[in-house]
Amino acid sequence: MKNRAETSGIEQKSAPPAGGQGFVRLEGVSKRFGDVVALHEATLDVRRGEILTLLGPSGGGKTTLLNLVAGFLLPDSGAIHIAGQPVTEVPPYRREIGVLFQNYALFPHMSVAANVAYGLRMRRLPRPEIARKVAETLALVRLVGLENRTPRQLSGGQQQRVALARALAISPKVLLLDEPFSALDKNLRGSMQLELKEIQRKLGVTTIFVTHDQSEALSLSDRIVVLSEGRIRQVGTPGEIYRRPTERFVASFVGDVNVLRARLEEVDGEAAQIAIGAAKLAVPAGTLRGCAPGAPVELFIRPEQLRLAETGDETACEGVVSAHSYQGGHVDLHLASEAAVSGRILMRWPGTEAIARWPVGTRIAVACAGTEAVAFPASPS
Amino acid sequence: MRKPRVSTWGGVAGAVVVAAILAFVLLPGFVVMIAAFNARAILSFPPESWSWRWFAKALAYDDFRAGFRNGLIVTGWASTIALLVGAAFAFVLDRYAFPLKRTIEGVLLAPLVIPHFTIGLGFLILAAELGATRGFAVVVACHVVLVLPFVLRSVYISLRSLDQRLELAAASLGAPPGRVLTTVTIPLLAPGLVSGWLFAAILSFNEFTASLFVTAQRTQTLPVAMYNYVREYADPSMAALSVMYIVATAIILIIANLFLGLGKVLNVEESR
Amino acid sequence: MPRRPFLRAFVSPAALCAIAFVAAMAAVLQFSVRAYIPGSLDPGGFTLVNFAALLKPLYGRVFLDTVWICFITAVCTLVIGYPVAYALVRAKGAFLKSAMLIVVVTPLFLGEVVRTYSWIVVLGNNGFVNTVLLKLGMIERPLQLMFTSFGVVLALVHVTLPVMVIMLAAALSHIDPDYERAAESLGAGPIRAFLSVTLPLSTPGIVAGVTTAFAWTFSAFATPQLIGGGQVNMVSNLVYQLGFASFNFPFAASLSVVGLVLAFGMIALLRAGLRPLEAVGPQ
Known part of the structure; x- marks a missing residue:
C-alpha cells in the first residue's frame, strides 16, 4: 500500500504504456442500463499527456464512458487498461485517478486543506509529506491562505480550484473532468479553462474531459471524441472534427453548418467533385462511398466558407436576406434559399457594413469561399 | 453480464443484514396471521387445523363494532379539522412573517415530543375543569392537536416545492388572491393535502395512549377496545382483527404509494 | 407593507389549537400542585406535597428504568435502523424501493396496540418463539420472554424502528452520491x-432519529403495560395507574410534569452527547 502510493507520482513518467498503445485504452466496451444501450462497443486510445474531450449531446454516452474509466460503473463487456494495466475489474479506489465532479462534490464537513489531504491520507502518507503536498497543490491552483475555510465559504471558482487540487494532490495517472465548467458564469468559465489547460500542460497529466459545449471542446482539447446514442462517431483533432467531419451527425453537432442540395459529379481517388449550381467543389470521397456519379448529395459547408458571388465567380446558389443578427465582431446574415435543405442559409460578415449593404429582402448570389466542406448522400426524407 | 467485483462480499453481507432486519419487522405480523387462522383458542405453532371463525367472532364483537364506529367519527372529524387548520397555517408559515409565528409553530409541533399520556391527561383535566362531559368533542380536540404536526409537515414540504411564479402568473392574468388560491395553489398542493389528510386519518384512527385517557365507555375508539380485550381475553379474535388491520393498512399504503409516491411524502427520495 | 391575503383567517384556527394545547398542558401543571382529596375527583388547595412524594425510592426506580429502557431502545433502533435506511436510499429499482418502504412504514401506522399484541403472540409462553424452540428440542421449558425488560425493549425497538428509518433515510437521501464517489476516486x-x-454527513439524521426514538419510547404505554405486565414499569404506566386506579389525578399530573422535565433533560443531554458527532458533521 505504502510503496504503491510513494511511487505513484513518478510512475507516470517511468512506466511506458504497453505496446505503444494508448495510455488509457478501451477495447470494445459496452454498457447498458436495462434496455438502454448507454455505450456500444467503444474502442478508444487516450494518448499520454493529452487532453481528450468527450463531446456529445446529453444521453450520448460520454458520462457513461467517463464513469467506466473511473470505475464507478462496470462494463457489461470489453476491457479497460490504464498505463498498460488491465483495470476493468479494479474498483475506483485502486485506480489512481483524479476526478473533478460536475458539482465538485467537495466534502462539506472538511476544510479546504482536509479536502485536498483526503486522498493522501487514504494512501497513509506520513503527516509532513501530506502537509507538503497539500501546500504545493494549493499553490499550484493559487489558493494559498484559504486552507482553513470550509467549501461553503468559497466562491464557485474557488470551489472548483479546491476540487482540482484535491484531484491532483494524489498525482493521478488520469484526470477525469465531468462538465467542470457548467456551474460557472461565462467570464469565469473562460479564465478557468485557460488555467486548467496551463496546469494540465505543466503536469503533463493525461486528461479526459466531458462536455456538451462544442466551443469549449474545440478550444480546450488536443483531440475530441464525438459520441451520440452510445456510439463513438469520430475521433480527431479539433481541426479535423470541425473541418473534416466524417459523419453527418458530427458535421451538424459541432459548429454552425449549412446543408445545401448538390450533385456528385465524379469520384477521383480520395477526392470527389461536387456540383452546386454553377460552382464545382472538391470534397473528401470517403463519406460518399456507394454514390454513383449524378446522385444527389448534401453539402455541409460552414458559414465562413461562403461568400458573396462577385463578377466572374461561379454562383453556387441564391437567397433572399431574411434577417440580420448583430454579433458584436461580426454580423450573421440569414438567407431564405431553396438550395438549402432547411430553407435557410447562414453567412458571416466581419464588421457591421452588411446590415446597411444588404437590407432585408435583397437577393444575393452566394459562392464558395474555400474548399473546406464535406458531402453526404442525400437523406431519404 | 459480468460478475460484480470486489465489493460483492460486502454487498451480499449487507443485503443479508438488511433482509434479516426486515424479517424482524415482518415477524410479528406473520406470526399473528398464523394465530388468526388457528382453529383452536390456545396459541400453538404450527396450528393443527385452520379456520375463519376468529374473524367472524371479531366482526361480531360489540365493543369492536362500537369502537370502529366511534373511531370513524373521531377520525373523520379530527383529520379533516387538522387538515384545514394545518394547511392554512402551513401556507402562512411558508409565505408571511407575523407576530408569534415561531411560537405558534413551536407549540403546534410540540405534541411530537411530548408523551401522549401527558397530552391525554391534560385534555382530560382540562375538560373536567371546563365542566365538559367526556364526549366526542374532547376526543376530537385531543386528536386534532396530536395529528396536526404531521399535516403541517406534509403540506409545508409540498408548499416548499411549489413554484410561486405560477401564482404570480395567475395574478398577472387577472386572478384575485382567492381565485389564485383555488385555481392554482390548492390544485398543485393536492398531493400534499391528500397525503397529509391520509396520514392524519391513519394516525388518529390508531391513536391509543391519549385516547385511553380522554375516551369514556360511550366514545371508546377501536384501539382502546382492543386494549381492553387483550387485557381480558386471550383468544385469537384479537389476532384476526390485527390481520384485518395490517391488511387494510398495507393496502392503503400501497395505494398511497402508487398515487402519491410515499418516498416523496416522507422526504426520503434521493435529491438527485 | 406587503399585502398578505388570508393572513388573519389562516392563522386564527391554528392559534386556537395552540391555545387549547397550551391550556391542556397548563391544566396538568396546575393539577400537579393541587392536593389530592381521597374519594373526590376535585383537587384540593395548592401544595408541593405531590413532588415531595415523588422522592420515594419506588418512583426513583421507575424514572431510572424508564430512562434506561428509552436509551437502550434508541441505541438499538439506531443500530438496526441505519442499514435499512441506507439500503432504502441507495436501492436500485423502483419496485425494490417501494417494497422496502412499505414493509418499513406499515408498522408505523398500525398503532401501538396491534403491534404490542403481535409481540405477545411472538413472545408468550405458548407463543411463537417458545413453541418453535420446544418443537425443535432446543429448550425444555418455555423461556420467560414476557414480563421482562428484554421483551419490552424488543417490542419497543420494533415500534420505533419505522420513524428512525424515515429520519435517517431523509438525511441520507440528501447526501449527494458523488461525495462517496469522490472519496473512492481518491483511494x-x-x-x-x-x-x-457518508456517516459524518448523516449526523443530523442520527441526532433527529435518536432523540425522536427516545421521545416516542418515553411516550409508549401499551407496550410496557402489556408486555411488561407490571414487572416492567415506565412513567406512563404509573401515571395511568394513579389516574384510573386510585383517581389521584394531582399525583398523576405531578408525575407527568417530572416525566416531561426528565424526558426533555435527557433529550438535551443526548444532543449534547452527540455534539462531538455533529462537530465532524456538516456545519
Whole structure:
C-alpha cells in the first residue's frame, strides 16, 4: 500500500504504456442500463499527456464512458487498461485517478486543506509529506491562505480550484473532468479553462474531459471524441472534427453548418467533385462511398466558407436576406434559399457594413469561399 | 453480464443484514396471521387445523363494532379539522412573517415530543375543569392537536416545492388572491393535502395512549377496545382483527404509494 | 407593507389549537400542585406535597428504568435502523424501493396496540418463539420472554424502528452520491468512504432519529403495560395507574410534569452527547 502510493507520482513518467498503445485504452466496451444501450462497443486510445474531450449531446454516452474509466460503473463487456494495466475489474479506489465532479462534490464537513489531504491520507502518507503536498497543490491552483475555510465559504471558482487540487494532490495517472465548467458564469468559465489547460500542460497529466459545449471542446482539447446514442462517431483533432467531419451527425453537432442540395459529379481517388449550381467543389470521397456519379448529395459547408458571388465567380446558389443578427465582431446574415435543405442559409460578415449593404429582402448570389466542406448522400426524407 | 467485483462480499453481507432486519419487522405480523387462522383458542405453532371463525367472532364483537364506529367519527372529524387548520397555517408559515409565528409553530409541533399520556391527561383535566362531559368533542380536540404536526409537515414540504411564479402568473392574468388560491395553489398542493389528510386519518384512527385517557365507555375508539380485550381475553379474535388491520393498512399504503409516491411524502427520495 | 391575503383567517384556527394545547398542558401543571382529596375527583388547595412524594425510592426506580429502557431502545433502533435506511436510499429499482418502504412504514401506522399484541403472540409462553424452540428440542421449558425488560425493549425497538428509518433515510437521501464517489476516486475503499464521508454527513439524521426514538419510547404505554405486565414499569404506566386506579389525578399530573422535565433533560443531554458527532458533521 505504502510503496504503491510513494511511487505513484513518478510512475507516470517511468512506466511506458504497453505496446505503444494508448495510455488509457478501451477495447470494445459496452454498457447498458436495462434496455438502454448507454455505450456500444467503444474502442478508444487516450494518448499520454493529452487532453481528450468527450463531446456529445446529453444521453450520448460520454458520462457513461467517463464513469467506466473511473470505475464507478462496470462494463457489461470489453476491457479497460490504464498505463498498460488491465483495470476493468479494479474498483475506483485502486485506480489512481483524479476526478473533478460536475458539482465538485467537495466534502462539506472538511476544510479546504482536509479536502485536498483526503486522498493522501487514504494512501497513509506520513503527516509532513501530506502537509507538503497539500501546500504545493494549493499553490499550484493559487489558493494559498484559504486552507482553513470550509467549501461553503468559497466562491464557485474557488470551489472548483479546491476540487482540482484535491484531484491532483494524489498525482493521478488520469484526470477525469465531468462538465467542470457548467456551474460557472461565462467570464469565469473562460479564465478557468485557460488555467486548467496551463496546469494540465505543466503536469503533463493525461486528461479526459466531458462536455456538451462544442466551443469549449474545440478550444480546450488536443483531440475530441464525438459520441451520440452510445456510439463513438469520430475521433480527431479539433481541426479535423470541425473541418473534416466524417459523419453527418458530427458535421451538424459541432459548429454552425449549412446543408445545401448538390450533385456528385465524379469520384477521383480520395477526392470527389461536387456540383452546386454553377460552382464545382472538391470534397473528401470517403463519406460518399456507394454514390454513383449524378446522385444527389448534401453539402455541409460552414458559414465562413461562403461568400458573396462577385463578377466572374461561379454562383453556387441564391437567397433572399431574411434577417440580420448583430454579433458584436461580426454580423450573421440569414438567407431564405431553396438550395438549402432547411430553407435557410447562414453567412458571416466581419464588421457591421452588411446590415446597411444588404437590407432585408435583397437577393444575393452566394459562392464558395474555400474548399473546406464535406458531402453526404442525400437523406431519404 | 459480468460478475460484480470486489465489493460483492460486502454487498451480499449487507443485503443479508438488511433482509434479516426486515424479517424482524415482518415477524410479528406473520406470526399473528398464523394465530388468526388457528382453529383452536390456545396459541400453538404450527396450528393443527385452520379456520375463519376468529374473524367472524371479531366482526361480531360489540365493543369492536362500537369502537370502529366511534373511531370513524373521531377520525373523520379530527383529520379533516387538522387538515384545514394545518394547511392554512402551513401556507402562512411558508409565505408571511407575523407576530408569534415561531411560537405558534413551536407549540403546534410540540405534541411530537411530548408523551401522549401527558397530552391525554391534560385534555382530560382540562375538560373536567371546563365542566365538559367526556364526549366526542374532547376526543376530537385531543386528536386534532396530536395529528396536526404531521399535516403541517406534509403540506409545508409540498408548499416548499411549489413554484410561486405560477401564482404570480395567475395574478398577472387577472386572478384575485382567492381565485389564485383555488385555481392554482390548492390544485398543485393536492398531493400534499391528500397525503397529509391520509396520514392524519391513519394516525388518529390508531391513536391509543391519549385516547385511553380522554375516551369514556360511550366514545371508546377501536384501539382502546382492543386494549381492553387483550387485557381480558386471550383468544385469537384479537389476532384476526390485527390481520384485518395490517391488511387494510398495507393496502392503503400501497395505494398511497402508487398515487402519491410515499418516498416523496416522507422526504426520503434521493435529491438527485 | 406587503399585502398578505388570508393572513388573519389562516392563522386564527391554528392559534386556537395552540391555545387549547397550551391550556391542556397548563391544566396538568396546575393539577400537579393541587392536593389530592381521597374519594373526590376535585383537587384540593395548592401544595408541593405531590413532588415531595415523588422522592420515594419506588418512583426513583421507575424514572431510572424508564430512562434506561428509552436509551437502550434508541441505541438499538439506531443500530438496526441505519442499514435499512441506507439500503432504502441507495436501492436500485423502483419496485425494490417501494417494497422496502412499505414493509418499513406499515408498522408505523398500525398503532401501538396491534403491534404490542403481535409481540405477545411472538413472545408468550405458548407463543411463537417458545413453541418453535420446544418443537425443535432446543429448550425444555418455555423461556420467560414476557414480563421482562428484554421483551419490552424488543417490542419497543420494533415500534420505533419505522420513524428512525424515515429520519435517517431523509438525511441520507440528501447526501449527494458523488461525495462517496469522490472519496473512492481518491483511494478510500467503500468502508472508509462510508466512515469518513457518508456517516459524518448523516449526523443530523442520527441526532433527529435518536432523540425522536427516545421521545416516542418515553411516550409508549401499551407496550410496557402489556408486555411488561407490571414487572416492567415506565412513567406512563404509573401515571395511568394513579389516574384510573386510585383517581389521584394531582399525583398523576405531578408525575407527568417530572416525566416531561426528565424526558426533555435527557433529550438535551443526548444532543449534547452527540455534539462531538455533529462537530465532524456538516456545519
